[in-house]
Amino acid sequence: MTLTGERLTCVRGDRLVFRDVDFAARAGRALVLTGPNGAGKSTLLRLVATLLQPRSGRLLWQGSPVSDDPDSYRAAIGYLGHLDAVKPTLTVAENLGFWAQGDQAAIAAALDAFALADKAPLPARFLSAGQKRRLALARLTVKRAPVWLLDEPTTALDRRSTALFAAAVSDHLARGGLALIATHVDLGLDEVDRLEMGA
Amino acid sequence: MNRFVALVRRDLALGLRQNGTMVATLTFFVLAVALFPLGVGPEPGILSRIAPGVVWVAALLATTVSLDRLFQADYEDGSLELLLLEPLPLELTVLAKCLAQWLLTGLPLTVLSPLLGVLMQLHPDGLGVLTLAMAAGTPALSLIGAIGAALTVGVRRGGVLLSLLVLPLMIPVLIFGVAAVDAATQGLGARPHLLLLGGMSVGALALAPLAAAAGLRLAVE
Numbered sequence: 001m002t003l004t005g006e007r008l009t010c011v012r013g014d015r016l017v018f019r020d021v022d023f024a025a026r027a028g029r030a031l032v033l034t035g036p037n038g039a040g041k042s043t044l045l046r047l048v049a050t051l052l053q054p055r056s057g058r059l060l061w062q063g064s065p066v067s068d069d070p071d072s073y074r075a076a077i078g079y080l081g082h083l084d085a086v087k088p089t090l091t092v093a094e095n096l097g098f099w100a101q102g103d104q105a106a107i108a109a110a111l112d113a114f115a116l117a118d119k120a121p122l123p124a125r126f127l128s129a130g131q132k133r134r135l136a137l138a139r140l141t142v143k144r145a146p147v148w149l150l151d152e153p154t155t156a157l158d159r160r161s162t163a164l165f166a167a168a169v170s171d172h173l174a175r176g177g178l179a180l181i182a183t184h185v186d187l188g189l190d191e192v193d194r195l196e197m198g199a
Numbered sequence: 200m201n202r203f204v205a206l207v208r209r210d211l212a213l214g215l216r217q218n219g220t221m222v223a224t225l226t227f228f229v230l231a232v233a234l235f236p237l238g239v240g241p242e243p244g245i246l247s248r249i250a251p252g253v254v255w256v257a258a259l260l261a262t263t264v265s266l267d268r269l270f271q272a273d274y275e276d277g278s279l280e281l282l283l284l285e286p287l288p289l290e291l292t293v294l295a296k297c298l299a300q301w302l303l304t305g306l307p308l309t310v311l312s313p314l315l316g317v318l319m320q321l322h323p324d325g326l327g328v329l330t331l332a333m334a335a336g337t338p339a340l341s342l343i344g345a346i347g348a349a350l351t352v353g354v355r356r357g358g359v360l361l362s363l364l365v366l367p368l369m370i371p372v373l374i375f376g377v378a379a380v381d382a383a384t385q386g387l388g389a390r391p392h393l394l395l396l397g398g399m400s401v402g403a404l405a406l407a408p409l410a411a412a413a414g415l416r417l418a419v420e
């Protein structure tokens with residue numbers, strides 16, 4: 001399983017965000033994006049998630065261009081952006097239920113993995129910022145996507161929750177998944193490649 | 200198909216729990232119509248003459264008021280990006296959201312319209328046709344409105360802009376909606392008008408999701 005970017009260039013409005021970025025992500029390994037604020041880490045992740053189109057360059061999934069079969073590629077990715085996509089009026093379990101397509105076992109497992117099981121019947125508006133972030137991470141795991149695209153996943157997480165998250169990523173990698181993670185936190189992962197993006 | 204149904208159910212659950220929007224829309228509809236007897240005076244001839252137009256204009260405005268949150272909430276909390284990555288085509292996502300929106304506003308407006316017809320002293324022959332015309336025409340209002348809602352999704356305080364965009368497009372629905380009721384109260388057949396209204400809804404059903412989906416893709420970029 002491979003996901004590669006070749007000479008990706010992104011222009012937003014009239015501004016060049018990055019030019020000729022190459023990366024290769026492989027099964028069982030995490031690719032950590034680092035670089036100063038404004039270096040284009042979020043933009044690269046949005047581009048890899050097909051939410052943005054590159055000005056030039058190619059994105060290859062399993063060796064063939066993503067643009068040939070975008071639907072099967074999209075089915076394979078789980079994206080976590082800056083926003084948590086949590087609906088305050090739905091309960092924690094209902095929030096997950098929509099994305100888990102009603103798979104109760106997956107919902108229960110995800111709630112357990114992020115220590116939210118006791119919050120399941122609560123409306124999500126009662127959650128703290130960190131708990132909402134954990135719910136967003138739980139949503140990522142219920143999709144069982146082989147590719148994770150994570151933008152600052154540990155925002156608002158305390159130390160214990162960060163450890164829960166690191167465990168979830170390790171588990172994902174151990175099952176043969178791959179992950180692109182923009183983060184400044186050392187997650188203590190073993191199988192890590194780095195991509196340094198300039199400002 | 201499952202995802203379509205799941206999305207409709209999610210939007211219905213969201214709409215019913217934050218039922219402030221729905222209640223406000225229906226209250227707006229009733230109040231706007233109820234102001235006319237107070238403003239125009241209780242003279243039966245005038246009220247029953249203008250009744251169909253008043254009810255329809257109020258329905259147009261009420262629909263527009265309810266539309267600005269159609270995609271806005273999902274856009275602001277990041278759900279829209281995730282919906283774009285779903286296997287369900289974005290056009291069907293739009294359609295599911297329109298269906299939920301219609302069930303929460305268009306359908307109650309239709310149910311309320313004969314009562315408001317009575318309030319406006321509409322001729323009894325027109326009440327049934329008014330309800331039918333609303334049932335045939337309000338889906339077109341929701342679908343046309345979705346185009347405007349998609350185009351204004353990234354705009355702060357886009358409500359006014361939304362009205363400017365969609366109200367002109369809703370004029371044909373208004374004209375034939377009123378014509379249907381007028382025809383019925385004058386003893387003529389309302390059937391051609393009702394068929395035209397239904398045709399507009401079917402046309403909007405085919406075209407509006409395409410336009411709205413294109414608007415949403417632009418907004419997320």
